[in-house]
Amino acid sequence: MADLIGEIIARARREGRSSLLEHECKAILRSIGVPTTNCLVARSEEEALRMSEAIGYPVVLKILSPQVIHKSDAGGVVGAIGQSPLLGREGVRRAYRELIARFEGYDVIGVTVQERAKPGLEVIVGATRDATFGPVLMFGLGGVFVEVLKDVSFRVIPVTERDAQEMMEEVKGYELLKGYRGQAADIASLRDILLKVSDLVMAHPLIKEVDLNPIFAYPEGSMVVDARMILEEAPPxxxxxxxxxxxxxxxxxxxxxxxxxxxxxxxxxxxxxENLLRLGYEGQVYPINPKAEEILGLKAYPTVDQIPGQVDAAIIATPAPVVVEVMRDCARKGVKAAIIVSSGFSEESEEGRRLEEEVIEIARQAGIRVVGPNTTGVFNAENRFTSSFIPIDRLPFGNVAFVAQTGLFLGVLFEHILSSQRFGISKVAGLGNKADVDDADILEYLAGDEQTKVVAMYIEGLSDGRRFLRVAREVAREKPIVVLKAGTTAAGAEAALSHTASLAGRSEVFEAACKQAGISRVHSFEELLDVAK
Structure with a gap:
């Protein structure tokens, strides 16, 4: 099975094709146990006639060309349901000639001759590749449900049997699947198709998009009538x-x-x-300033590596160009963590991006974890440690941890909690540019933090959505996770080659990921605070 699929993909790539032909798609589907209509390739009128008689009338003829992706829209299908007359012997001859003439000048391989499936409830199953979460699976009812109402559901691949069942139950048309006027669909067979498409995409990452549209669902079994697969240019x-x-x-x-x-x-x-001293941080504090002998009653040092004692962490608040040398000092000193509040890195310019990459390279070689740059950093209510440059008089100790990317959000959060909210904080993490430490890292830490019972997150973007999903799923089993996501509008700039890709907006996929991980998603700052407490 794997050899057949690999051979089909390899042949398409050798021929410079970005998509598989319909008969190739159906061969792949049949090899993994997904039922499809019979599909034979005719390269002459007489061959089309012989194939039609072998399959049995009525039949459907479709143009076969790598240049014609959407065959129905291009007029490349004759004899399908809803078209008349049904294709018999003479109709096949006429349809073959019409299709070849209609696509003169195209790279035409031939015409596919296919059995005409009996009508059933139309369903669409697809897969596409999301920029954040990688491969995702889609399910929906066909026809007006998908074309107009966009009544579809998503899950991040791989999916479980439970995921597949929930996908079907989420669409508004699920009642039709369960049964309407005595007609019900074989839900188990549709669930099986979802699982097999998920496995196919996981096993063959060169398959970028899958469109099985339509699938006819019957009281017993289901049948893929049309199939499309788009390939990646290179392995992701x-x-x-x-x-x-x-x-x-x-x-x-x-x-x-x-x-x-x-x-x-x-x-x-x-x-x-001043925050560290005012809040009563329990550890040693070393001010670093080459022009000062003492600051706020503490002895100052010119550089980190001149401090006589051990230094676990460094909070860096210098101009961006200076940070590289500061990181070298930290590496020589054996510092384990650096919280870089400085701005002027990848968020501002290409030069800033270059500086950020240099900082992270030094950190990785020295085994230093970096929070930021461009962040307010962290707060730990238990030991009163903070890197925040926002003045803090007090913060109520509690069991809710807050994680965000932007320092502005955390500043507003602090003010809101102190003024109107009656619950306390265990930890706060502002991640800034997330050049190293990201949302998943923080979740892994909070999973083992005894003080944290609830995690509230404000997410602007995820660099590795699949890892985040994996970690969140584990953490959510023990501690509730509440998420407010910014910027979930659909991209829309790139033309999609499949229905699935055109329907997979960022918000829909993120919503699906939250459901899979057991995350509670909210849609406003106020709701985030209400649910967290």
């Missing part, structure tokens, strides 16, 4: 699975260097230092 690259170091130094450092500590009230380096 999996996100780098670099070993993930422990984040205890990010939240639980026994000592911290504040690089860029300032004697000027209101500056970030002053506020960070």
């Amino acid at each position: 690259r999996e996100a780098a699975g670099a070993p993930r170091a422990d984040l205890s130094a990010v939240f639980e450092p026994r000592s911290v260097a504040v690089v860029g500590a300032s004697r000027t009230p209101g500056k970030a380096g002053f506020n960070i230092l």
Whole structure:
């Protein structure tokens, strides 16, 4: 089976095709146990006639050309349901000649001769590749349900039997599947198709999109009538699975260097230092400023590597071009975590992106975990450690952890909680550019944090959606996760080659991922706080 599929894909790539032909798609489907209509390729009128008689009348004829993807729209189908007359012997001859003439000038391989399936309830099953979550599966009822109402559901591949069942139950037309006027669909057979398409895409990552549309669902069994598969130009690259170091130094450092500590009230380096002292951080604090001997009563040092004692973490609040050298100092000192509040990196310019990459390369070689850049960083209510440059007088201790990308969101959050919310915080993580530590890393840490019972997240984007989904699914079994997602409008700029791709908007796929992981998704800041408490 795998050899057949691999051979079909390899042949298409050798021929420079970005899509598989219909008879190739159906051969693949039959090889994995998905029923399809018989599909033979005729290269002459007489051959089409012999094939029609072998299959049995009435039949359907379709043009076969790599240049004609949407055959029905292009007038490349004769004899389908809804068309008349039904194709008999003379009709086949006439239809063959008409199709060949209609597509003169195209790269025509031939004409497919297919059995005319008996009518059933139309269903669509598809797969496409989401930029964040990778391959996703789609299910919906055909006809007006998908074309006009867009009544479809999604799940991130691979799917379980439960996922497949929930996909069917979520569409508004599910009542038709269960039975209407004595006609019911074989739900088990549709569930089986969903699972097999999921397995197909996982086993063959060069298959970028799948469209099985329509599938006719019957009281007993289902039949794929038309199939389309689009190929990737190159095998998709999996996100780098670099070993993930422990984040205890990010939240639980026994000592911290504040690089860029300032004697000027209101500056970030002053506020960070003052927050640590005001909140009563329990560890050692080392101000770093080459022009100062003492700041806020603490001895200052010119560089991190000149501190006599051990330094677990560094909070860096210097201009972006200086951060590279600061990271080298941290590497020499054996610092385990760096929280970079400085801006001016990938969020601003190509030069900033280059600096960010250099910072992360130094960190990886030295085994330093980096939060940021461009972040307010973290807060740990248990030991009163914070890297925030937003002045904080107090924060109520509690069991809710907050994770966000933007510091502005966390600043508003702090103010809101202090002024009107009656619940406390266990941890806060502002991730900034997420050059190293990301949402999944924080979730893994919070899974083992005894103080955290609920996780509330504001997500703007995910660099590795599949890892996030995997980690979130594990954490949500023990601790509720509530998510507010920004920017979930559909992309829409790129023309889609399949119905599935055109229907797979970012919001729909993210919603599906949340359901799979057991995440509670909310749609406003107020709802996030209400559900979290």
